Every structure is written in C-alpha cells, then in structure tokens.
Amino acid sequence: AVGYAIEGGRALVELMYCDFMGRAGDEIFNQLAKWQAMSAGVLRMPGVLRVSVGSKYGAQHSQDWAALTAHIPGLKVVFPATPYAAKGLMASALAGSDPVVFFESQRIYDATEQFQPEVPASHYEVPIGVPDVTREGSDLTILTVGATLSRAVEAANRLQQEFGLQAEIVDARSLVPFDYDPLVASVKKTGRLLLASDACERGRFLQTLATNVQQLAFDYLDAPVTVGGAKNWITPPAELESYRNPPLEAPVAASPST
Numbered sequence: 001a002v003g004y005a006i007e008g009g010r011a012l013v014e015l016m017y018c019d020f021m022g023r024a025g026d027e028i029f030n031q032l033a034k035w036q037a038m039s040a041g042v043l044r045m046p047g048v049l050r051v052s053v054g055s056k057y058g059a060q061h062s063q064d065w066a067a068l069t070a071h072i073p074g075l076k077v078v079f080p081a082t083p084y085a086a087k088g089l090m091a092s093a094l095a096g097s098d099p100v101v102f103f104e105s106q107r108i109y110d111a112t113e114q115f116q117p118e119v120p121a122s123h124y125e126v127p128i129g130v131p132d133v134t135r136e137g138s139d140l141t142i143l144t145v146g147a148t149l150s151r152a153v154e155a156a157n158r159l160q161q162e163f164g165l166q167a168e169i170v171d172a173r174s175l176v177p178f179d180y181d182p183l184v185a186s187v188k189k190t191g192r193l194l195l196a197s198d199a200c201e202r203g204r205f206l207q208t209l210a211t212n213v214q215q216l217a218f219d220y221l222d223a224p225v226t227v228g229g230a231k232n233w234i235t236p237p238a239e240l241e242s243y244r245n246p247p248l249e250a251p252v253a254a255s256p257s258t
Contacts (some may be wrong), residue, residue: 088126129177137168229246
C-alpha cells in the first residue's frame with residue numbers, strides 16, 4: 001500500500017483487528033506516516049488503513065490502540081460510531097491525500113442509525129476532525145469515542161430519569177485532527193465534562209483531550225474533568241469482558257454530587 005501510494009495510487013487496506021498493527025508497525029509508523037514530510041511534499045500518501053477494535057475475542061484481538069496512532073505525527077485518526085459518520089468519514093478519507101487510520105468498533109457493526117433521519121444513498125462527506133453533538137443538554141457534557149456512544153445515551157437517559165439532569169453527548173468521530181471549539185462550547189454551557197472510551201485508562205488519548213479542555217475552558221468548569229473507560233487489564237475472555245469495560249455507572253452516579 002505504501003509503495004502503491006508513492007507511485008500515485010490510492011490504497012484502501014483492511015488489517016482486520018487493530019492488534020495486528022504490531023505486525024506492520026514500521027510500515028504504519030515510519031513509512032505511511034512520514035514519506036510526505038520526508039519528500040518535502042513531493043510524494044503523496046493517500047492511503048486509508050481500516051482496523052477494528054474487537055469484542056469478545058480475548059487478549060490479542062480486542063484492544064483499542066487509537067492512542068498509538070494518535071501519537072504519531074503524519075497520521076490522521078478517525079473513529080466513527082454511527083453508520084452516517086462511518087460513510088461520510090470514509091468518503092472524506094478517500095478524497096484526501098493524507099494517510100488515515102480508520103478505527104471501527106465491532107461492538108456496533110450491527111447498529112442502525114439513531115441520530116440522523118437516514119444514511120443517504122448518494123455521496124456525502126463528513127469533515128475529518130469535527131466532533132458531533134448528538135444530544136443536546138445543559139448539565140453535563142459526555143464526550144465519547146467509538147462504541148461508548150451507545151452507553152453514553154443509556155447514561156444520559158438514567159441521569160434524566162433518576163436525577164432530572166440533561167446530559168449533552170458529543171461524539172468525537174475523529175482524534176487527529178480534533179476541533180476543540182464544539183467541545184469547549186458545550187463545556188461552557190454545562191460546566192462539567194466526562195470523557196469515555198474502551199481504551200485502557202493508562203496512556204489513552206482521552207487524557208490529552210481532558211488536559212487541553214481544562215486549559216481551554218478552565219474558567220467555565222464547575223468540577224474537574226473526569227475520564228472513564230476500561231481498566232488497565234489485558235482483555236479477558238468473552239464471559240469476563242464486561243468487568244473490564246463497565247458501563248458508565250460510577251461516573252454517572254457521581255455526577256449529581258460533583
């Protein structure tokens with residue numbers, strides 16, 4: 001794919017599980033990401049790498065490695081959570097000249113569109129880097145990456161039913177680039193921010209987002225930014241996976257008091 005792109009082609013590669021990026025690390029992190037810069041823009045690298053975050057497939061097939069790719073300059077990183085975003089982001093990725101790592105969660109492969117009237121059959125593009133406010137609210141902002149969007153909706157319903165609180169949900173859709181303006185605007189309105197993904201807590205990209213938001217919107221926060229998600233475990237077998245990736249119960253239960 002790297003060679004084909006250097007020669008003027010447009011490559012769309014499917015690597016199945018993102019865990020397998022370890023087998024192609026040099027090509028992804030040193031070749032795909034860097035040839036445009038190393039050639040001073042003479043060469044283009046219009047490659048899209050599809051990888052999935054597995055579900056119920058154990059230790060070597062279920063990891064969320066979005067933070068690894070987001071750390072590497074030269075790569076764009078997207079992670080759609082809805083059919084509408086998936087089609088539109090793929091169209092944008094294929095139309096550009098930069099390498100894009102396209103994360104997909106197998107947890108939601110069978111999910112239908114919930115936030116748009118329909119997925120158009122015609123061509124359309126969703127801009128890479130712009131988060132989407134999927135649910136309006138006034139008391140708490142929940143930013144999600146990937147499959148945690150559906151759990152955030154469940155948490156928002158619980159907040160409304162049990163505490164009378166309105167949670168605003170923001171779907172990140174992309175990690176690199178990331179436009180902070182919609183998220184900061186939401187935080188200015190709600191005063192609170194919870195970020196959630198299926199990645200391990202240690203070293204995940206949400207920590208970077210949390211740090212930047214605390215700097216950009218510090219005067220508007222009524223409580224510290226909270227980051228929730230998977231425990232720092234090797235992914236266990238399917239019957240134990242729910243213990244590693246719990247619902248948003250703890251942060252939600254704490255929200256009214258914080």
